[in-house]
Amino acid sequence: MKKIPSKKITPMPPKFNMIWLWIAMIVGFFGLQYIFSSEPTKKISYNEFETKMLIPGDVDKLVAYKSNDLVDVEVYIKKDKLEEDKYKEVAPSSNSLSLSPNSGPQYRFTEPSAEILEKKLTASQDSLGQSQARVAVSYEDRSNPWTGWFISFMLPLLIIVVIWIFLMRRMSGGAGGGSGALFNIGKSKATLFDKESQINVTFNDVAGLTEAKQEVMEIVDFLKNPKKYTNLGGKIPKGALLVGSPGTGKTLLAKAVAGEAQVPFFSLSGSDFVEMFVGVGASRVRDLFKQAKDKAPCIIFIDEIDAIGRARGKGNMMGGNDERENTLNQLLVEMDGFGTDSGIIIMAATNRADVLDHALLRPGRFDRQIYVDMPDINERKEIFAVHLKPIKIEAGIDVNFLARQTPGFSGADIANLCNEAALIAARNGHESVIKQDFLDAVDRIIGGLEKKNKIITVEEKQAIAFHEAGHATVSWLLRHAHPLVKVTIVPRGNSLGAAWYLPEERSITTTEQILDEMCSALGGRAAEKIAFGKISTGALSDLEKVTKQAYAMVSMYGLNDKVGNISYYDSRGQESFTKPYSETTARIIDEEASKIIEEQYARALQILNDNRENLDKLANKLLTSEVIFKEDLEQIFGKRPFDAENTELLAEAVPDESYSIENAANPSSAEGSDENK
Template structure:
């Protein structure tokens, strides 16, 4: 059984008590000062001669003499006040007229005199206590409170998060269930000599739910949860970060068992001694203190450190060793099953239409993180609300997905007929080459409606989550990427090519360089990783250099890969010139075509139109199939960007 620990009352409470005592005395003094004048607040001022006339006219019922001030009540029931001259004999007049009166002593009481004498001293003491409280113990935001920890304590009252609110990362949850079980029942492990890991490092891309997973651990275990960012430790003053680390662990020990979550730990945990001219002394001192607190002479029983980062490669090796972060949990982007579960979690409060299938949405969103999926559900709800629907339909999800993946439609710009035609032929080239090459991802949608920074776009989505990239796939993807420029040259000639393929050339260059420099897909360059040496092109050498001949060889291979892709795309467009022409005219007519509709248009068939196309008022969304331009809203425009970055 665990007994409560008797603790000494903190010094800050004593200072608060003294401060309120001094404040009360000051209020009492002010009350005494103004209390004497409250009795005359409701009386009327009259002259002394009027007072004498009232006595002689028997118009005074009673009086009170208080120094030079005389207050009397008239026979009319009203109170009057006058100031008598220094040589006036008011008492004789009152006695002669047989008027009852009372006199008040002009000397102040001993308490009042003492209070008036001590008032300046009490005021100075109160000001001193106030500033000392602010500087030392009155709060972590005071003038001297910059050495205090900025960790925030979260409890169940602030919104409990459990593992039910985290989906798509089942393996990560399983690794952390041991920590939860230890916090619930530590005797289960200690009686067998087992020790729970002191720290767990969550590693993964941004938006995968690392912070949410840490909160779920605290919610499941029902223990206090301290959260702080790595950048909160580092200040311009040397030693402040180390002081905050000590203070944070001191607070955590008082609330043990508990969890301390450090988000973006790479801000303070970078490898020491790296970079030009040495590291930052303040950051290194903070890291040293963190290392000592996590695994030093004093044991932190019941305090578990959970940290998150998406840059594990820059962390100091001493921080990652067993005894500090014993367990490193990878939190990757979810697969198709995980995406379906995440969509189900975020769609709990969203009314869904009968046509919504979350599995289809999950299949069409490869590479999406948990944050991306949450944004997708929110965007679909906003789109449904914008048109006044009572529930979210599949069309809202499709529109939201297009907006997230391709950008919002830009319908404020107007393209000329020549610009729109060149865009249609450019995108038709991408689509026809992507459909003709078997290793390319299936074409999902082609549009000449400007979205984001592109005048048109062809999106292709993989049928399954992609784990590997193969050499033949890369060559075919290069061909699809360069198909836009090949289409423009095939249609308009060498001299009429535009700057539209600029984005395609950039993406093709990135892919070809990765094939040559990192993936060893060039027989001439060989199986050597030149990626670090290639950084020397931008001025950041990584410790070794390559010869001029090797650089020239690398550039020749990159140029050759891109050129072969371009030649392949041009060959396909020439062989399928009729399908290419029909697809370009179809895009001019319908502006947006889905994958199956593209194949129909290429065969010379009209795209499939929905039977209930004109049924606009049944609360459901229009079909995602193509609608002729005459029945669409006014088309918009944008900048040609070519094929987007593959997922």
């Protein structure tokens, strides 16, 4: 029975409390006071000074200064004498943190005037004769008390203030810049694009996305002509949520809305609301809507809204609200707070609409959810036309051909492909980008960098050749397998070999199609078993793929007769801790998935045994040329018996040089022979 791993629960870290920061500042202030302070001095009489210090010769120097019509005298004891027991009470401790612990003074006494002090010192030292050096008095003017006060009080305070400003700037991300960060923590970080800094992106710059553009164009019309709808009793929608895979153009579409509407456009990310201080996120939401009301009509665009819009209560093991939930609550309040005729429209984008809070998606908040799908072949043509404009390409490049070569590519993938092709053309010294540069760019993006110098033994190379020949043979002879157009045993990326396919663009998949794909994926391991009588670890990616497909057939799509028309798939991820079926059902699912895989493996073995001679020919050709194409397979196997049904696209997609690609939407269709793939 398959063991379902338990999800590791990470404890929530404690919230940051400002009280601890204030306590740390107060402790630091007194600590600095102690550090900057010198060792305390002991007050004595002149007689004690004369008998215990001056006559024994322990005095290093005397410093006198006038204080309140009297003369204060500071006594500095010689450093070597401070080690004696009689000076133990004023000697500096070894662990003292004072900046100048040995500088003294250690004692002090007071005299009525400087004249009296000089007379007493002269009389005391005359009795010593010439056996001991005389100690002179140096006089200092300490009439300005501000110097000592500044050093002892203001300097530590200034250091504390500087540290506070530095911490606040770091914690607030430098909002407002300079010392203004202290007061701008709760301000919105949204970037405003208005007439002075207007966005020049329009719908003409957004290729494809026909249905999505129709939805958002109505929002633009709302902003330009609101009375057209309000006169009929209609209400301007409050929000539109763009949902789609990464790279499909959600942010670009929002910019086009702002460019077409010619209204102020506030742009920010969901993570801009996140802050470690309590209440800062909610404060920024309030400030954002306050600015938006002043600029209405306008658009607020929040990219990656799932950073603050995740469903409340999930993942919070302590049972209380965290800062992210407070921010979401404030956003919900603000979206309900402004009137429908205020002219403020919120647009948001996310890749994870399934994790968003239900209150955020209800009518009255995000009234419209616009799904931005992967572009189809016609939309890819339009996207290529946009991205090829700045590139110098050779005459005769067929955009239709490029669109057919890139099934499953998003708009960002196509932009990257065009740029990569230009780089490859420059590397090869071409004056313009040719067709082969685009094909090489596709291989580079999908398969990785080619590694012709990778060290591979003869036995490994033979195993890789038969593995890839097995994939090619089975896929060529199965009705619903993706048409194979290229096989290589040249290492590329993490793979030691790969098979390229050009699949159909279909929306649904039948049971027969899944089984044929699984059989084709297992053809590599089956070929190794037939050719060498043993198998290797090179089929890791194939096994991962077929295992997922088998379990999906049984537990998700209801394609298994024994389990029946039941799906245990949880689209909202609410069953992450418990499985929605019993132990008996789990055992049945495991058995049926294993049965499907073993049946397709046996089927692949049978197909390869029936075509053993052609399998050997194909593997030997791979060992000789390292790369083979569709035409090579036709010479060995002949025309596919079912090509007449679905080869209309394939006939045009294969280039004149018989060089093509695999499906980017299903990266596992490039069957690798490396266990790490």
